[in-house]
Amino acid sequence: MHDVRVMFDTLKAHVAARTDLVEEEFPRCTSLMAARRLRKGHTLSHAGEPCRYLAFVAAGCLRAYSVDEKGEEHVVQFALEQWWITDMYSFLTGKPGEYIIEALEESDVLLIDAVAYEQVCATVPAFERYFRILLQNNYIATHRRLLATISLSAEERYLQLIADYPSIVQRVAQRHIASYLGITPEALSRIRGRIAKHPGDR
Amino acid sequence: MHDVRVMFDTLKAHVAARTDLVEEEFPRCTSLMAARRLRKGHTLSHAGEPCRYLAFVAAGCLRAYSVDEKGEEHVVQFALEQWWITDMYSFLTGKPGEYIIEALEESDVLLIDAVAYEQVCATVPAFERYFRILLQNNYIATHRRLLATISLSAEERYLQLIADYPSIVQRVAQRHIASYLGITPEALSRIRGRIAKHPGDR
DNA sequence: CGTCTATTTGAATGTACTCAAAAGCGGTGG
DNA sequence: CCACCGCTTTTGAGTACATTCAAATAGACG
Numbered sequence: 001m002h003d004v005r006v007m008f009d010t011l012k013a014h015v016a017a018r019t020d021l022v023e024e025e026f027p028r029c030t031s032l033m034a035a036r037r038l039r040k041g042h043t044l045s046h047a048g049e050p051c052r053y054l055a056f057v058a059a060g061c062l063r064a065y066s067v068d069e070k071g072e073e074h075v076v077q078f079a080l081e082q083w084w085i086t087d088m089y090s091f092l093t094g095k096p097g098e099y100i101i102e103a104l105e106e107s108d109v110l111l112i113d114a115v116a117y118e119q120v121c122a123t124v125p126a127f128e129r130y131f132r133i134l135l136q137n138n139y140i141a142t143h144r145r146l147l148a149t150i151s152l153s154a155e156e157r158y159l160q161l162i163a164d165y166p167s168i169v170q171r172v173a174q175r176h177i178a179s180y181l182g183i184t185p186e187a188l189s190r191i192r193g194r195i196a197k198h199p200g201d202r
Numbered sequence: 203m204h205d206v207r208v209m210f211d212t213l214k215a216h217v218a219a220r221t222d223l224v225e226e227e228f229p230r231c232t233s234l235m236a237a238r239r240l241r242k243g244h245t246l247s248h249a250g251e252p253c254r255y256l257a258f259v260a261a262g263c264l265r266a267y268s269v270d271e272k273g274e275e276h277v278v279q280f281a282l283e284q285w286w287i288t289d290m291y292s293f294l295t296g297k298p299g300e301y302i303i304e305a306l307e308e309s310d311v312l313l314i315d316a317v318a319y320e321q322v323c324a325t326v327p328a329f330e331r332y333f334r335i336l337l338q339n340n341y342i343a344t345h346r347r348l349l350a351t352i353s354l355s356a357e358e359r360y361l362q363l364i365a366d367y368p369s370i371v372q373r374v375a376q377r378h379i380a381s382y383l384g385i386t387p388e389a390l391s392r393i394r395g396r397i398a399k400h401p402g403d404r
Numbered sequence: 405c406g407t408c409t410a411t412t413t414g415a416a417t418g419t420a421c422t423c424a425a426a427a428g429c430g431g432t433g434g
Numbered sequence: 435c436c437a438c439c440g441c442t443t444t445t446g447a448g449t450a451c452a453t454t455c456a457a458a459t460a461g462a463c464g
Contacts, residue, residue, distance in 0.1 A: 066349060074353040076345055089342045121334065128330055132323065135337035140291045142344045143278055147268060149351045150384030151276040154452075174411070182352030187452055189412055356420075376443065389420055391444050 004035045007058035007110055014056075014082055018133050019126040029127050032116035038062070038103035044085075044111075051087035051097040053111040055079075060107020061171055064099045065179065075180040078104075078168050084134065091117075104172060154183045155191045206237045209260035209312055216258075216284055220335050221328040231329050234318035240264070240305035246287075246313075253289035253299040255313040257281075262309020263373055266301045267381065277382040280306075280370050286336065293319075306374060356385045357393045 008030050015021050015029075038044065038060070045051035047067065055062070057079045064077040064085060076099065079085035090097035091114055112120070121128040144164075148157050158181055162169050169177060178188035210232050217223050217231075240246065240262070247253035249269065257264070259281045266279040266287060278301065281287035292299035293316055314322070323330040346366075350359050360383055364371050371379060380390035 066353070068353055072353070074349055076349050076352075088338060088345070092338060092342075121331070125327060125330070128327070128334055129323070132330055132334040132337060135334060135341060136290060136294060139337060139340060139344070140294075142341070142348065143290070146344065146348055146351065147276060147278050149348065150278075150382075151268070151270055151274070180352075184453060185411070186413085186454085190452090193412080386421065387443070388422085388445085391442095392420090395444080 007035055007108060008033075010058050010082065011056055011110060015126070015130050019129045021126040021130075025124050025126060029120050029124055030110075032120060033110045033112045036109055036111055038107045038109060040103055040106050042103050044101040044103075044109070045087050045090065045097050045099065047100050048096050050094050051090040051099070051101065052113050054084060054086040054091055054114075054117055055101070055109040055111050057081055057083050057085065058108045058110060060109070061104045061168075062101055062107055062109075063104055063172070063176060064101045066099050073179055074182075075176050078165075078172060078176075078180065080167060080171070104176070149182060154181060154187060155194070157181050158188065158191055159195075209237055209310060210235075212260050212284065213258055213312060217328070217332050221331045223328040223332075227326050227328060231322050231326055232312075234322060235312045235314045238311055238313055240309045240311060242305055242308050244305050246303040246305075246311070247289050247292065247299050247301065249302050250298050252296050253292040253301070253303065254315050256286060256288040256293055256316075256319055257303070258312040258314075259283055259285050259287065260310045260312060262311070263306045263370075264303055264309055264311075265306055265374070265378060266303045268301050275381055276384075277378050280367075280374060280378075280382065282369060282373075306378070351384060356383060356389060357396070359383050360390065360393055361397075 011030070011033075012021075012026050015026070033056075035058075044053060044055055044062070059081055062079045062085055063075050064079075064087065065073045065075045067073055077085060085101060087097040087099040087101065089095070090099075094114065121131065148160055152160065158177075161177070161181065174188055174192075175185040178185045181188065183191075213232070214223075214228050217228070235258075237260075246255060246257055246264070261283060264281045264287055265277050266281075266289065267275045267277045269275055279287060287303060289299040289301040289303065291297070292301075296316065323333065350362050354362065360379075363379070363383065376390055376394075377387040380387045383390065385393075
């Protein structure tokens, strides 16, 4: 996925699958976007600074996390291929970010800044529609996760994550999964041990 | 707030504050909406049936909750005046709902069904923009709550809720607040007892 | 190969849960 | 107006699950 053209084709397919995008409109959107390669461990938004970009992941895997006053990290989001990721509050307001967005693998992303985002939404209806639809889907997914967090045990949340997003569990370090689930790495390790002991119990 | 006209004026002001809505476009949106009064305890969407409407709360207070296999209720959302509420998944797909939306007080709502919603979004750009903006704000708020749920203690989450939405805490029964926080009513009662004993500790 | 980090395992602690009972509150009807 | 009823909140005691701190093992990377 080194080829920038391929990255844009991926995005175009993603938009076209959700809207009736007119072919000619697409360059108008993408002329405002830039490709960037992020090496593993490098960040898109640094803590305390505004998060300037909304990123489309063409290849790789990122996480968004916050660091609390005890220095503990808390993962609020992962993003694999064809997901968008940003620190939404910071992106929209220009204020310092609360989240750090970091590449967990070498990743290729397409970036759009807030000015371009607003401009494209205002001038290309299919694009605004596309983002509305993505935000609706995100609403559903995030509420599902929220419900899991307030209603399920740690083990049940882990099993749900495996069922919903097996590729995340496969690709991401366990301590990040634990953080995403809201438990300690030790607790996740014990849960995995228990599950391995009872194969077939779901 | 008996007057339907007042309800629509409230909505118009809400839209106009977020978009450059053209005055003449508004009737095109609202001709597709219906007003309904919900008595305390009555529901907008029944469990198992599709949630047909997206609702704008003109007056009153609602909650969306799911019931797990043990019969326990879990509140995923409250909606006060000028909030929108629906079972988004069910509303968009037409499939049976996972959430029940219930009036916690006598409430006046404006309803739009999925067909009208899609039609208005497709034909009135300001309306699609309005919902994109609301969904962005919801994205920020829901991620904030998610972060709180995975990173804060029950007491800290309660204090954050008081700080963020004092009117919810004032108006809603404690057991619903507890459910929303992901704890038992007994635990919330003890937390409140502790807080009352240490006035000034935040 | 050696070092650094991640994961596993162990033991003690703590927070929230369950079950149970008492107290408080609100509404209804005598 | 007061007594009663149902539901919510509080309080108590014992339990379960996840946490913390610590140490051992396993893996990854230069």
